[in-house]
Every structure is written in C-alpha cells, then in structure tokens.
Amino acid sequence: xxxxxxxxxxxxxxxxxxxxxxxxxxxxxxxxxxxxxxxxxxxxxxxxxxxxxxxxxxxxxxxxxxxxxxxxxxxxxxxxxxxxxxxxxxxxxxxxxxxxxxxxxxxxxxxx
Amino acid sequence: xxxxxxxxxxxxxxxxxxxxxxxxxxxxxxxxxxxxxxxxxxxxxxxxxxxxxxxxxxxxxxxxxxxxxxxxxxxxxxxxxxxxxxxxxxxxxxxxxxxxxxxxxxxxxxxxxxxxxxxxxxx
Numbered sequence: 001x002x003x004x005x006x007x008x009x010x011x012x013x014x015x016x017x018x019x020x021x022x023x024x025x026x027x028x029x030x031x032x033x034x035x036x037x038x039x040x041x042x043x044x045x046x047x048x049x050x051x052x053x054x055x056x057x058x059x060x061x062x063x064x065x066x067x068x069x070x071x072x073x074x075x076x077x078x079x080x081x082x083x084x085x086x087x088x089x090x091x092x093x094x095x096x097x098x099x100x101x102x103x104x105x106x107x108x109x110x111x112x
Numbered sequence: 113x114x115x116x117x118x119x120x121x122x123x124x125x126x127x128x129x130x131x132x133x134x135x136x137x138x139x140x141x142x143x144x145x146x147x148x149x150x151x152x153x154x155x156x157x158x159x160x161x162x163x164x165x166x167x168x169x170x171x172x173x174x175x176x177x178x179x180x181x182x183x184x185x186x187x188x189x190x191x192x193x194x195x196x197x198x199x200x201x202x203x204x205x206x207x208x209x210x211x212x213x214x215x216x217x218x219x220x221x222x223x224x225x226x227x228x229x230x231x232x233x234x235x
Contacts, residue, residue, distance in 0.1 A: 041222070049206075051211075060223060092156055094156075099161075100158055104155075105155050106156075
C-alpha cells in the first residue's frame with residue numbers, strides 16, 4: 001500500500017498569514033490513465049471531512065481561491081493564503097491512484 | 113447531494129452490525145461508494161468500496177473476510193455488513209461518494225461525505 005506522510009503534524013498560523021502543508025507518497029501517484037489522484041481534505045472538529053482540492057490542483061466547488069495545490073510524482077503541497085478563523089481544523093492528503101486508498105496522518109492548523 | 117448513514121451502535125466483541133447509507137441528489141448508479149472510518153481523535157482509514165454497478169468491491173486487509181459491502185441501485189442504498197467485530201473496529205464510519213464516473217471501481221477523490229455512524233465494540 002502507498003504510505004502518505006504529511007508535514008508538519010501541527011501548525012500555528014497568524015490570521016491573514018499563509019500556511020503550507022506538505023504530503024509525500026511512498027510511490028509515484030501518476031496513474032496509467034495520465035491522472036494523479038491526489039486530493040486534499042479539511043475536517044473541523046465534530047464534522048465529516050470536506051473536499052478542498054482534487055487531482056493535485058483542482059479546487060472543488062465552493063472552495064475559496066485562498067486554497068491552492070501543487071506538486072507531482074511523490075511530493076505535493078497545499079497552500080492556504082490569508083488564513084481565516086474558519087480554516088482551523090485538520091487537513092488530510094489522500095491518494096486514490098492505487099487501492100487501498102490511503103490518507104496522510106493529518107496536519108492540525110490552529111490560529112496563534 | 114446527501115449521504116445518510118444508519119445502523120451504528122454498541123456491539124460486543126465477536127458480534128455483528130449492519131450499516132446502511134441512503135444517498136440522494138445524484139445519479140447514484142454511476143458512482144462508487146466507499147466506507148471510511150475514523151477512530152475519535154485519530155486519522156482516516158478507507159475500509160471498503162463498491163463500484164457503481166455493484167460488480168466490483170475492495171476491502172482493506174484488516175476487514176477482509178469479516179466485512180461485506182453491497183448496494184441496491186433501485187433503492188439508492190449501500191450497506192456494510194460487519195461480522196466478528198473487534199475492539200479495534202470501534203470508530204465513526206462515514207459513507208463517502210467517489211467523484212468519477214466509471215464502469216469500474218473508480219474513487220479518484222471523495223467529494224461528499226455523510227455525517228458518520230458511530231460503532232463501538234465493547235463488552
């Protein structure tokens with residue numbers, strides 16, 4: 001199975017500043033169909049996760065453009081610019097290139 | 113899009129439980145559905161998935177032979193039959209929709225999640 005490793009484990013960010021989360025996979029996430037099935041999810045306490053980014057850099061419906069994804073192969077990043085209070089919670093990367101689908105361990109974002 | 117889980121609860125080790133997910137708001141038969149679980153305070157674990165047509169399934173190793181996923185496209189439901197439950201199966205179980213249309217088992221990304229059904233395995 002593909003192991004997803006996220007860093008940092010936690011991050012404290014000042015409102016209005018930026019945050020960057022990294023995700024590394026143990027194998028390339030490039031699928032034979034030419035797509036890279038790497039997505040980013042956000043989960044607030046007591047809530048289910050919600051999709052932010054899919055296929056590396058595509059924002060899901062309704063996701064603000066403060067969120068952006070990048071990367072290729074085995075290294076990916078999620079960047080949040082102008083962090084707002086509602087951005088607190090845990091962020092997960094997820095790969096669906098190879099089954100089983102696997103998730104990173106999560107990055108907890110808090111406001112300073 | 114709505115996904116509504118039911119059937120969670122408390123069960124003794126070795127017991128059985130059936131979770132159900134009722135879906136609405138999309139062309140149900142065109143999308144794979146997954147079950148993802150989360151131990152409170154911990155990370156996410158993908159447990160099982162079933163293709164839109166119901167002919168392809170996948171299970172994570174830790175539940176193979178104990179869990180069975182099925183779907184009824186006439187009722188827009190997906191079930192997860194869990195048997196021989198263990199303490200380590202204790203978690204919130206989410207029903208989750210894949211976001212690609214495919215005849216095969218295609219998850220790609222998970223774009224909608226249910227609110228979750230808590231399962232506790234304890235004597």
